[in-house]
Amino acid sequence: MQTFPTRTRHLLVIALVLALLPLASHATDFDGRALTPVWGVPFAGLLLSIALCPLLVARFWHHHFGKVSAAWSLAFFVPFAVVFGPSVAASGFVHALVGEYIPFIVLLTTLFVVAGGIYIRGNLHGSPRMNVGLLAIGALLASFMGTTGASMLLIRPLIRANDNRRHVAHVVVFFIFIVSNAGGSLTPLGDPPLFLGFLKGVEFFWTVRQILPETLFLIAALLAIFYAIDSHYYHKEGVVRPDPTPDTPSFGFEGRVNFLLLGCVIGLVLLSGFWKSGVAFSVAGAEVTWAGLVRDIGLIGVTLVSLRLTPESAHAQNQFSWGPMAEVAKLFAGIFLTIIPVIAMLRAGLHGPFGPVVAAVTGPDGQPLPSMYFWASGALSSFLDNAPTYLVFFNTAGGDAKVLMTTLASTLAAVSAGSVFMGANTYIGNAPNLMVKAIAEDRGIRMPSFFGYMAWSAAVLIPLFIVMTFIWFR
Template sequence: MIRHLPRHVALLCAGLLAPGLALAADIDGATLSVWWAVPFAGILLSIAIVPLVAPFVWHHHYGKIAAGWALAFLIPFAIAFGPSTAAAGLVHAMLAEYIPFIILLTALFTVAGGIFVRGNLHGSPALNTGLMAIGACLASVMGTTGASMLLIRPLIRANDNRKHVAHVIIFFIFIVSNIGGSLTPLGDPPLFLGFLKGVDFFWTLQNILPETLFLVGALLVIFYVLDTWYYRKEGVIPQDPTPDSPTFGIEGKVNFVLLLAIVGLVLMSGIWNPGIEFDIWGTHVGLPQVVRDVALVAITFISLVVTPQSAREQNQFGWAPMAEVAKLFAGIFLTIIPVLAMLKAGLDGPFAPVVQLVTSSEGQPIPAMYFWATGLLSSFLDNAPTYLVFFNLAGGDPQELMTTLAPVLVAISDGAVFMGAVTYIGNAPNLMVKAIAEDRDIRMPSFFGYMLWSVGILMPLFVITTLIWLR
């Protein structure tokens, strides 16, 4: 049992980090036209543009806009392929992916929101950099979602008397919500999928550590310099609107027990296999998933009941961020169905030109192209299935990929994890952190505004990473 412990522990990622392991509904992507990607592109552009040109409309109707794009896919799809096929795709996306994802995210959001860290926290460049360094270490142990939800509120509270705060949240997304989770299968969903395919538990730590240290270290240095400049520019810091207690302490400690319970439930759902499944319109839902999700809902309510109200009030806990993520990801999870199916079709699908870019004229894989192709697609698509597509395209043999083709597997892993930081939707914690920040009246950049930061800061670092490690 002990020698299998790393594999059992990594199964936590199935619930803690990913919406599901299925690529999409069972649709032959080779038969689809690229036009089926229009609703997905539409919801992305809506997230990017509408808040800029019509902020009032977006604030009050973003759920309706997301639902509109989902229907723009489902209704034509039902007409073209039949209501049964469309219904099966809808049920699969909801039961196998979206609902478990939202239930777990809600549980983490609620439980972490009940933990209030009391102490003399003031958002100096040194403190902010230190919190991000701690978050980067935690991300590979408890996942990018868990680390982000645990630390984002103390970080925001420490900086609530600062004039310039958006850059702090942006770098937090870069470091804690993405790149920090690259060292173990616990850190990010793509690495967990690789582990399930046969990649050794410690392979990523042994092979991706140098570029991870480089990126995290470089980002921490850049952030410290930038934050110091902002800090000095602000001059005398105004009085803290929420002054911290001079003594360190934690309120809502019972939520640490509930966090352990969440971990135990997810671990249970990964290692307990009673062989009992429920077939719901072609989607197989196992008994462990049902037990896990029901128990997670119960834990959410338990946290609300047993947590001291003062802890949530001091955290300024509210449901608006969770509601935004739930509504937007419902639309994303539905409209992404045909896109993932087309990508899964590989050379037989409409995305064949993209797939061909990763292979030389001699038929040899090009690590640098695997990195950029996997990464750029992961910036806009679910990085877990994107990883799996390129993993299989490279041969799908874990032993060969860990040895002879190790540079290719490194490139795929780096691209899927690192470039999730390029957009707000590249990884689940990104949009959640943004929503929490905005709920605390921090003016975050727009979709494209955030990409100006990510492209300007991350892309040069990714180019250096390519030249040094992925040639």
């Protein structure tokens, strides 16, 4: 009885997309210069809802966050269709769905399922040294299996290791800082902005050559600060209660087949970057390449294989559930839609509504200012999706990968570092942030509110970013 409404909603969504396709196929791109900042109100409203509703109306939010996301999406989509025409609105909707949201959510779901199928056997005890070690391992893994993959693999054992402690929220906050963001800065596999740069022609190992010192500084500083804070709480708590997780005789893994599947995920992502297949077909102006199609179909296949082959005991011991993934999928659906006019206004450049933002990154001599690119890309990546933000400033700086890797290397390094590092400033700066928060809360950890988390990032991250600006991005 309960499955019928869900299936009905799915059918309605499919019917809506199919109905919009004929309209979208005849649409033309709209010019961001024709917009005003008022069109960003639904996006701002969705962000404020994510920030305030869990504080003010927690029960309502818990049961209806998907409806709130849909309401803000309609608050943008319906007026946009009235003002600019159904065909233009349909084009924007289908382009966001096919060109951005589906590839994004498919990769995220695959990593969530595959990493969630690996159970690390053995009861680690969450001392400050052990926690620092897990965070450091996660930072190393993040650049090779993605911030999402590393986060989903290690957040559960980290929570389990600290389940006999009173103060745990700070452990998860620093996990988001380090594993879900900073650790993914060295290769295109680490974070979506760098992968987009790779698709635009940036060499695979360029980033690690350019911002390795900045990455090592940030991770080392965060680990040192975390160790001091965690040691304070650890010694203050003493032994709080018997460890609820029983000790096991040996360390090991269940669901080991998922390590092989993680390798398949990495291979499919790399294939889509190296395989220059050209445009296979166009859906409402959204270019769908054979490489992208093979990647997404392959990832769906990997997800199904993982669900089929993972032992039930691994999922049970990981307390695997679809709740965190459903929350991210619904909220980011609204974000990807309401962000359409914001990105269009940014792409309009100097002559668009956000012209002052674009002008701020260029000096009087017309040369780009690395420090401003670092902060502008970082500030926007804190609240917008960091992948399109990276593209906006990549194109603002000229958009020629060969020039950006050589003559303007400091500018591209600033854009790369700002987009990846400052995604940690808020829960919505990078998708794994929200997923980690949801998993922690699902395990009973009382996480900081949206603004409470920002207080942590302002106190810990911003001073480090200021130091980095004076050392590397002047």
